[in-house]
Amino acid sequence: MIPQKVDYKRAGSVAEALSLLSANPDAKILAGGHSLIPAMKLRLNSPSLLIDIARISELRFIHEQDGGVKIGAASTHHDIVSNATIRELYPAMAEAGELIGDTQVRNVGTIGGSIAHADPSADWPAVLLALGATINVEGPAGAHDIPASEFFTGFFSTALEEGEIVTAITLPAPSAAHQSAYKKFMQPASRFAIVGCAVAIVADGGTITDAKVAFTGVSDAAFLDEAVAAALIGQPAIPETIEAAANAAAEGDIHINEDHFASQAYRKHLAKVYAKRALVEACGL
Protein backbone atom coordinates (compact mmCIF):
# COMPACT_ATOMS: atom_id res chain seq x y z
CA MET A 1 0.00 0.00 0.00
CA ILE A 2 1.75 3.09 -1.26
CA PRO A 3 0.35 6.62 -1.28
CA GLN A 4 -0.10 8.56 -4.49
CA LYS A 5 2.73 10.92 -5.47
CA VAL A 6 3.00 13.80 -3.09
CA ASP A 7 5.47 16.58 -2.37
CA TYR A 8 6.81 17.01 1.12
CA LYS A 9 7.96 20.20 2.85
CA ARG A 10 8.96 20.63 6.45
CA ALA A 11 7.81 23.98 7.81
CA GLY A 12 10.20 25.73 10.17
CA SER A 13 7.60 27.98 11.77
CA VAL A 14 3.86 28.50 12.03
CA ALA A 15 4.17 31.48 9.68
CA GLU A 16 5.91 29.32 7.06
CA ALA A 17 3.30 26.57 7.42
CA LEU A 18 0.49 29.10 6.93
CA SER A 19 2.07 30.67 3.87
CA LEU A 20 2.73 27.25 2.28
CA LEU A 21 -0.87 26.32 3.01
CA SER A 22 -2.30 29.47 1.44
CA ALA A 23 -0.07 29.10 -1.64
CA ASN A 24 -1.09 25.45 -2.17
CA PRO A 25 -4.84 24.89 -1.95
CA ASP A 26 -4.44 21.10 -2.36
CA ALA A 27 -1.88 20.84 0.41
CA LYS A 28 -2.50 19.17 3.73
CA ILE A 29 -0.88 19.71 7.09
CA LEU A 30 1.06 16.66 8.30
CA ALA A 31 1.59 16.25 12.04
CA GLY A 32 2.12 12.69 13.33
CA GLY A 33 0.62 11.36 10.12
CA HIS A 34 -1.05 8.54 12.02
CA SER A 35 -4.47 9.33 10.60
CA LEU A 36 -3.37 10.93 7.34
CA ILE A 37 -0.71 8.44 6.12
CA PRO A 38 -2.92 5.35 6.64
CA ALA A 39 -5.66 7.17 4.69
CA MET A 40 -3.18 8.09 1.94
CA LYS A 41 -1.98 4.47 1.76
CA LEU A 42 -5.59 3.45 1.13
CA ARG A 43 -5.79 6.34 -1.39
CA LEU A 44 -8.72 7.79 0.50
CA ASN A 45 -6.79 11.03 0.58
CA SER A 46 -4.33 12.31 -2.02
CA PRO A 47 -3.04 15.80 -1.29
CA SER A 48 -0.50 17.36 -3.68
CA LEU A 49 1.74 18.61 -0.89
CA LEU A 50 2.30 17.67 2.74
CA ILE A 51 3.39 20.47 5.05
CA ASP A 52 5.09 18.82 8.02
CA ILE A 53 4.55 20.78 11.24
CA ALA A 54 5.65 18.07 13.68
CA ARG A 55 9.05 19.60 14.39
CA ILE A 56 8.00 23.22 14.77
CA SER A 57 9.19 23.96 18.30
CA GLU A 58 6.59 26.68 18.88
CA LEU A 59 3.94 23.94 18.44
CA ARG A 60 5.46 21.32 20.72
CA PHE A 61 5.26 22.46 24.34
CA ILE A 62 3.19 21.95 27.46
CA HIS A 63 3.16 24.77 29.97
CA GLU A 64 1.13 26.04 32.86
CA GLN A 65 -0.88 29.16 32.19
CA ASP A 66 -3.23 31.04 34.56
CA GLY A 67 -3.63 27.96 36.73
CA GLY A 68 -4.49 25.83 33.70
CA VAL A 69 -2.36 24.20 31.04
CA LYS A 70 -1.63 25.13 27.43
CA ILE A 71 -0.66 22.25 25.11
CA GLY A 72 1.03 22.89 21.75
CA ALA A 73 -0.80 21.23 18.85
CA ALA A 74 2.20 19.10 17.88
CA SER A 75 2.51 17.56 21.36
CA THR A 76 2.27 13.80 21.04
CA HIS A 77 -0.19 11.71 23.00
CA HIS A 78 2.85 10.40 24.90
CA ASP A 79 4.06 13.94 25.72
CA ILE A 80 0.66 14.63 27.26
CA VAL A 81 0.22 11.47 29.33
CA SER A 82 3.75 11.76 30.69
CA ASN A 83 3.25 15.37 31.87
CA ALA A 84 2.99 15.47 35.67
CA THR A 85 0.90 18.67 35.83
CA ILE A 86 -1.67 17.34 33.38
CA ARG A 87 -1.89 14.05 35.28
CA GLU A 88 -2.50 15.91 38.51
CA LEU A 89 -4.95 18.55 37.30
CA TYR A 90 -6.89 16.58 34.68
CA PRO A 91 -7.03 12.84 35.39
CA ALA A 92 -9.39 12.43 32.42
CA MET A 93 -6.61 13.57 30.05
CA ALA A 94 -4.22 10.92 31.37
CA GLU A 95 -6.88 8.20 31.30
CA ALA A 96 -7.89 9.02 27.74
CA GLY A 97 -4.37 9.50 26.40
CA GLU A 98 -3.19 6.17 27.77
CA LEU A 99 -6.02 4.41 25.95
CA ILE A 100 -5.24 5.86 22.51
CA GLY A 101 -4.10 3.13 20.13
CA ASP A 102 -0.85 1.64 21.34
CA THR A 103 2.63 2.72 22.44
CA GLN A 104 3.84 3.29 18.90
CA VAL A 105 0.79 5.40 17.99
CA ARG A 106 1.12 7.46 21.18
CA ASN A 107 4.77 8.16 20.41
CA VAL A 108 3.90 9.80 17.09
CA GLY A 109 0.26 10.94 16.97
CA THR A 110 -0.51 14.48 18.12
CA ILE A 111 -3.42 16.11 19.90
CA GLY A 112 -3.70 18.82 17.22
CA GLY A 113 -3.90 16.16 14.51
CA SER A 114 -6.49 14.21 16.44
CA ILE A 115 -8.87 17.12 16.91
CA ALA A 116 -8.37 18.53 13.39
CA HIS A 117 -9.12 15.08 11.99
CA ALA A 118 -12.22 14.85 14.23
CA ASP A 119 -12.76 11.12 13.91
CA PRO A 120 -16.16 10.46 15.50
CA SER A 121 -14.50 7.77 17.66
CA ALA A 122 -11.40 9.72 18.73
CA ASP A 123 -10.75 10.11 22.44
CA TRP A 124 -9.44 13.67 22.90
CA PRO A 125 -12.57 15.46 21.62
CA ALA A 126 -14.78 14.14 24.44
CA VAL A 127 -12.23 15.06 27.09
CA LEU A 128 -11.70 18.57 25.70
CA LEU A 129 -15.47 19.14 25.68
CA ALA A 130 -15.87 17.98 29.29
CA LEU A 131 -12.95 20.10 30.49
CA GLY A 132 -14.24 23.21 28.69
CA ALA A 133 -11.05 23.56 26.62
CA THR A 134 -10.34 26.31 24.13
CA ILE A 135 -8.83 25.54 20.73
CA ASN A 136 -6.24 28.14 19.68
CA VAL A 137 -6.20 28.61 15.93
CA GLU A 138 -4.11 30.61 13.48
CA GLY A 139 -4.89 31.37 9.87
CA PRO A 140 -4.62 33.93 7.10
CA ALA A 141 -6.78 36.32 9.13
CA GLY A 142 -4.64 35.96 12.26
CA ALA A 143 -5.07 34.09 15.53
CA HIS A 144 -8.35 33.36 17.26
CA ASP A 145 -9.88 31.00 19.81
CA ILE A 146 -12.70 28.50 19.39
CA PRO A 147 -14.40 26.91 22.41
CA ALA A 148 -14.27 23.10 22.18
CA SER A 149 -18.08 23.16 22.35
CA GLU A 150 -18.15 24.94 18.97
CA PHE A 151 -15.19 23.12 17.38
CA PHE A 152 -16.54 19.63 16.59
CA THR A 153 -19.25 20.34 14.07
CA GLY A 154 -19.95 16.93 12.54
CA PHE A 155 -18.60 13.75 10.93
CA PHE A 156 -14.85 14.43 10.46
CA SER A 157 -15.76 18.14 10.48
CA THR A 158 -14.58 21.05 12.56
CA ALA A 159 -14.97 24.81 12.78
CA LEU A 160 -11.50 25.27 11.22
CA GLU A 161 -11.67 27.47 8.15
CA GLU A 162 -9.67 26.93 4.96
CA GLY A 163 -6.01 27.73 5.54
CA GLU A 164 -6.23 27.60 9.34
CA ILE A 165 -4.26 25.40 11.67
CA VAL A 166 -4.65 24.46 15.32
CA THR A 167 -1.71 25.90 17.25
CA ALA A 168 -2.60 24.90 20.81
CA ILE A 169 -5.24 23.63 23.20
CA THR A 170 -5.85 25.58 26.40
CA LEU A 171 -7.31 23.81 29.42
CA PRO A 172 -8.87 26.18 31.94
CA ALA A 173 -7.76 26.23 35.58
CA PRO A 174 -9.72 23.60 37.46
CA SER A 175 -11.54 24.83 40.57
CA ALA A 176 -10.56 23.33 43.91
CA ALA A 177 -13.25 20.66 44.06
CA HIS A 178 -12.90 19.69 40.38
CA GLN A 179 -12.67 16.02 39.37
CA SER A 180 -12.59 14.41 35.97
CA ALA A 181 -12.61 10.92 34.49
CA TYR A 182 -12.69 9.16 31.12
CA LYS A 183 -13.97 5.66 30.46
CA LYS A 184 -14.17 3.90 27.14
CA PHE A 185 -15.48 0.73 25.61
CA MET A 186 -13.00 0.11 22.85
CA GLN A 187 -12.99 -1.56 19.50
CA PRO A 188 -10.80 -4.55 20.28
CA ALA A 189 -8.53 -4.26 17.23
CA SER A 190 -8.09 -0.52 16.65
CA ARG A 191 -8.77 0.54 20.26
CA PHE A 192 -10.84 3.48 18.99
CA ALA A 193 -13.87 4.24 21.16
CA ILE A 194 -17.11 2.44 20.41
CA VAL A 195 -18.33 4.58 23.30
CA GLY A 196 -16.15 6.95 25.31
CA CYS A 197 -17.43 9.14 28.11
CA ALA A 198 -15.56 12.06 29.68
CA VAL A 199 -16.94 13.78 32.77
CA ALA A 200 -15.81 16.80 34.73
CA ILE A 201 -17.63 17.71 37.91
CA VAL A 202 -17.29 20.16 40.76
CA ALA A 203 -18.67 18.78 44.02
CA ASP A 204 -18.74 21.34 46.80
CA GLY A 205 -19.48 19.90 50.24
CA GLY A 206 -21.14 16.84 48.72
CA THR A 207 -23.31 18.81 46.29
CA ILE A 208 -22.55 18.81 42.58
CA THR A 209 -22.31 22.48 41.59
CA ASP A 210 -21.08 22.04 38.05
CA ALA A 211 -20.94 19.13 35.61
CA LYS A 212 -20.01 18.48 32.00
CA VAL A 213 -20.50 15.08 30.40
CA ALA A 214 -19.28 14.40 26.85
CA PHE A 215 -19.41 11.38 24.58
CA THR A 216 -17.33 10.18 21.66
CA GLY A 217 -18.14 7.23 19.39
CA VAL A 218 -21.86 7.64 20.03
CA SER A 219 -22.77 10.16 17.33
CA ASP A 220 -21.34 11.85 14.19
CA ALA A 221 -19.13 14.01 16.37
CA ALA A 222 -18.22 14.19 20.03
CA PHE A 223 -20.88 16.13 21.94
CA LEU A 224 -21.78 17.47 25.37
CA ASP A 225 -24.80 15.66 26.80
CA GLU A 226 -26.70 18.49 28.46
CA ALA A 227 -29.41 16.22 29.85
CA VAL A 228 -26.93 14.24 31.94
CA ALA A 229 -25.30 17.43 33.22
CA ALA A 230 -28.71 18.91 34.12
CA ALA A 231 -29.58 15.80 36.14
CA LEU A 232 -26.37 16.20 38.17
CA ILE A 233 -26.16 19.93 38.92
CA GLY A 234 -27.58 20.87 42.32
CA GLN A 235 -27.87 17.24 43.40
CA PRO A 236 -25.93 15.39 46.10
CA ALA A 237 -22.97 13.34 44.81
CA ILE A 238 -24.51 9.99 45.70
CA PRO A 239 -25.11 6.76 43.73
CA GLU A 240 -28.82 7.52 43.21
CA THR A 241 -28.00 10.84 41.53
CA ILE A 242 -25.47 9.17 39.24
CA GLU A 243 -27.83 6.34 38.35
CA ALA A 244 -30.57 8.77 37.35
CA ALA A 245 -28.21 11.07 35.44
CA ALA A 246 -26.51 8.22 33.57
CA ASN A 247 -29.90 6.90 32.49
CA ALA A 248 -30.54 10.21 30.75
CA ALA A 249 -27.47 9.71 28.49
CA ALA A 250 -27.79 9.60 24.70
CA GLU A 251 -31.55 10.21 24.78
CA GLY A 252 -33.50 12.91 22.98
CA ASP A 253 -32.77 14.23 19.54
CA ILE A 254 -29.33 12.70 19.00
CA HIS A 255 -28.31 10.68 15.97
CA ILE A 256 -26.80 7.43 17.31
CA ASN A 257 -24.15 5.64 15.23
CA GLU A 258 -24.59 2.07 14.14
CA ASP A 259 -22.01 -0.30 12.67
CA HIS A 260 -21.16 -3.98 12.74
CA PHE A 261 -19.62 -3.62 16.21
CA ALA A 262 -22.58 -2.01 17.95
CA SER A 263 -26.23 -1.39 17.07
CA GLN A 264 -27.91 1.89 18.00
CA ALA A 265 -29.64 0.27 20.96
CA TYR A 266 -26.40 -1.25 22.22
CA ARG A 267 -24.50 2.05 21.83
CA LYS A 268 -27.21 3.86 23.77
CA HIS A 269 -26.97 1.24 26.49
CA LEU A 270 -23.16 1.54 26.55
CA ALA A 271 -23.42 5.34 26.80
CA LYS A 272 -25.40 4.98 30.03
CA VAL A 273 -23.07 2.32 31.43
CA TYR A 274 -19.92 4.32 30.65
CA ALA A 275 -21.44 7.58 31.91
CA LYS A 276 -22.14 5.81 35.17
CA ARG A 277 -18.61 4.40 35.44
CA ALA A 278 -17.00 7.74 34.68
CA LEU A 279 -19.26 9.57 37.16
CA VAL A 280 -18.67 7.00 39.91
CA GLU A 281 -14.94 7.51 39.50
CA ALA A 282 -15.10 11.30 39.31
CA CYS A 283 -17.33 11.45 42.41
CA GLY A 284 -14.97 9.10 44.25
CA LEU A 285 -17.78 6.64 45.02
Add this chain to the structure above:
Amino acid sequence: MSTITVTVNGKSYTKEVEGRTLLVHFLRDTLGLTGTHVGCDTSSCGACTIHLDGRAVKSCSMLAAQADGSILTTIEGLAPGGELHPLQVAFNDEHGLQCGFCTPGMIMTAADLLSQNPNPTEREIREGLEGNICRCTGYHNIVRAIQLAAERTAGVPA
Protein backbone atom coordinates in the same frame (compact mmCIF):
# COMPACT_ATOMS: atom_id res chain seq x y z
CA MET B 1 12.15 14.05 -4.53
CA SER B 2 13.86 15.30 -1.43
CA THR B 3 17.18 14.55 0.16
CA ILE B 4 17.17 13.13 3.65
CA THR B 5 19.94 12.39 6.10
CA VAL B 6 19.34 9.78 8.75
CA THR B 7 21.56 7.84 11.10
CA VAL B 8 20.57 4.19 11.05
CA ASN B 9 22.21 1.76 13.48
CA GLY B 10 25.04 4.20 14.01
CA LYS B 11 25.75 4.86 10.34
CA SER B 12 24.82 8.10 8.55
CA TYR B 13 23.08 7.94 5.18
CA THR B 14 22.12 10.76 2.82
CA LYS B 15 19.64 9.59 0.17
CA GLU B 16 17.09 10.90 -2.31
CA VAL B 17 13.55 9.83 -1.52
CA GLU B 18 10.16 10.40 -3.10
CA GLY B 19 7.73 12.31 -0.91
CA ARG B 20 5.48 9.28 -0.69
CA THR B 21 8.17 6.74 0.23
CA LEU B 22 7.22 5.04 3.47
CA LEU B 23 9.96 4.77 6.07
CA VAL B 24 9.68 0.98 6.13
CA HIS B 25 10.28 0.78 2.37
CA PHE B 26 13.24 3.14 2.66
CA LEU B 27 14.77 0.84 5.28
CA ARG B 28 14.05 -2.39 3.45
CA ASP B 29 14.49 -1.43 -0.20
CA THR B 30 16.90 1.51 -0.18
CA LEU B 31 19.11 0.45 2.74
CA GLY B 32 18.55 -3.31 2.43
CA LEU B 33 17.66 -3.66 6.11
CA THR B 34 15.03 -6.35 5.69
CA GLY B 35 14.79 -7.27 9.36
CA THR B 36 11.99 -4.71 9.65
CA HIS B 37 8.85 -6.41 8.34
CA VAL B 38 5.54 -5.36 6.82
CA GLY B 39 2.70 -7.45 8.19
CA CYS B 40 -0.41 -5.43 7.45
CA ASP B 41 -1.95 -2.53 5.56
CA THR B 42 -3.77 -1.08 8.53
CA SER B 43 -1.08 0.15 10.97
CA SER B 44 -2.13 -2.64 13.32
CA CYS B 45 0.48 -5.40 13.48
CA GLY B 46 3.66 -3.66 14.66
CA ALA B 47 5.97 -5.92 12.59
CA CYS B 48 7.48 -2.71 11.19
CA THR B 49 8.38 -1.27 14.61
CA ILE B 50 11.74 0.53 14.82
CA HIS B 51 13.12 3.21 17.13
CA LEU B 52 13.03 6.82 15.98
CA ASP B 53 15.07 9.05 18.28
CA GLY B 54 14.83 6.35 20.92
CA ARG B 55 11.11 5.65 20.80
CA ALA B 56 9.21 2.77 19.19
CA VAL B 57 7.28 3.78 16.07
CA LYS B 58 5.49 1.98 13.25
CA SER B 59 7.65 2.65 10.21
CA CYS B 60 4.83 1.68 7.83
CA SER B 61 2.79 4.66 8.97
CA MET B 62 5.43 7.32 8.48
CA LEU B 63 7.15 8.81 5.47
CA ALA B 64 10.89 8.47 5.10
CA ALA B 65 10.97 12.27 4.79
CA GLN B 66 9.45 12.63 8.26
CA ALA B 67 12.54 10.88 9.65
CA ASP B 68 14.98 13.36 8.07
CA GLY B 69 17.51 14.36 10.73
CA SER B 70 16.61 11.50 13.08
CA ILE B 71 18.50 8.66 14.68
CA LEU B 72 16.97 5.29 13.85
CA THR B 73 17.58 1.85 15.23
CA THR B 74 16.28 -1.28 13.54
CA ILE B 75 16.46 -4.87 14.73
CA GLU B 76 19.81 -5.20 12.95
CA GLY B 77 21.17 -2.46 15.20
CA LEU B 78 20.47 -4.36 18.43
CA ALA B 79 23.35 -6.77 17.95
CA PRO B 80 26.02 -4.56 16.35
CA GLY B 81 29.06 -6.72 17.13
CA GLY B 82 27.17 -9.95 16.54
CA GLU B 83 26.55 -10.45 20.24
CA LEU B 84 22.82 -10.82 20.78
CA HIS B 85 20.86 -8.25 22.78
CA PRO B 86 19.46 -9.60 26.10
CA LEU B 87 15.95 -9.54 24.60
CA GLN B 88 17.10 -11.64 21.65
CA VAL B 89 18.74 -14.16 23.99
CA ALA B 90 15.61 -14.29 26.15
CA PHE B 91 13.31 -14.82 23.13
CA ASN B 92 15.55 -17.72 22.22
CA ASP B 93 15.61 -19.16 25.74
CA GLU B 94 11.86 -18.83 26.35
CA HIS B 95 10.78 -19.95 22.87
CA GLY B 96 9.27 -16.50 22.30
CA LEU B 97 8.86 -17.07 18.59
CA GLN B 98 7.61 -19.65 16.15
CA CYS B 99 7.63 -18.37 12.56
CA GLY B 100 9.54 -15.27 13.68
CA PHE B 101 7.69 -12.81 11.46
CA CYS B 102 6.50 -10.62 14.33
CA THR B 103 9.70 -10.97 16.33
CA PRO B 104 11.69 -7.91 15.16
CA GLY B 105 8.73 -5.66 15.97
CA MET B 106 8.07 -7.41 19.28
CA ILE B 107 11.68 -6.96 20.33
CA MET B 108 11.86 -3.30 19.29
CA THR B 109 8.64 -2.53 21.19
CA ALA B 110 9.88 -4.49 24.20
CA ALA B 111 13.20 -2.61 24.12
CA ASP B 112 11.34 0.71 24.29
CA LEU B 113 9.19 -0.63 27.14
CA LEU B 114 12.19 -1.81 29.17
CA SER B 115 14.07 1.44 28.58
CA GLN B 116 11.20 3.32 30.22
CA ASN B 117 10.16 0.70 32.74
CA PRO B 118 13.00 -1.74 33.55
CA ASN B 119 10.83 -3.87 35.84
CA PRO B 120 7.40 -4.11 34.22
CA THR B 121 4.65 -6.29 35.62
CA GLU B 122 3.13 -8.97 33.40
CA ARG B 123 0.18 -6.69 32.84
CA GLU B 124 2.39 -3.76 31.86
CA ILE B 125 4.17 -6.00 29.36
CA ARG B 126 0.90 -7.17 27.84
CA GLU B 127 -0.38 -3.59 27.62
CA GLY B 128 2.94 -2.46 26.18
CA LEU B 129 2.57 -5.01 23.37
CA GLU B 130 -0.91 -3.75 22.42
CA GLY B 131 0.40 -2.55 19.04
CA ASN B 132 2.09 -5.83 18.08
CA ILE B 133 0.28 -8.87 16.74
CA CYS B 134 1.60 -12.43 16.75
CA ARG B 135 -0.27 -15.11 14.84
CA CYS B 136 1.73 -18.03 16.22
CA THR B 137 2.74 -18.00 19.84
CA GLY B 138 -0.35 -16.96 21.78
CA TYR B 139 1.89 -14.32 23.41
CA HIS B 140 2.66 -16.24 26.64
CA ASN B 141 6.24 -17.04 25.74
CA ILE B 142 6.81 -13.55 24.37
CA VAL B 143 5.72 -12.11 27.72
CA ARG B 144 7.94 -14.62 29.55
CA ALA B 145 10.91 -13.71 27.36
CA ILE B 146 10.48 -10.02 28.16
CA GLN B 147 10.17 -10.82 31.87
CA LEU B 148 13.35 -12.87 31.68
CA ALA B 149 15.24 -10.14 29.84
CA ALA B 150 14.04 -7.63 32.45
CA GLU B 151 15.27 -9.86 35.28
CA ARG B 152 18.63 -10.42 33.64
CA THR B 153 19.21 -6.75 32.91
CA ALA B 154 17.74 -5.37 36.15
CA GLY B 155 19.85 -2.47 37.23
CA VAL B 156 22.09 -2.74 34.18
CA PRO B 157 21.92 0.43 32.10
CA ALA B 158 20.93 -0.28 28.49
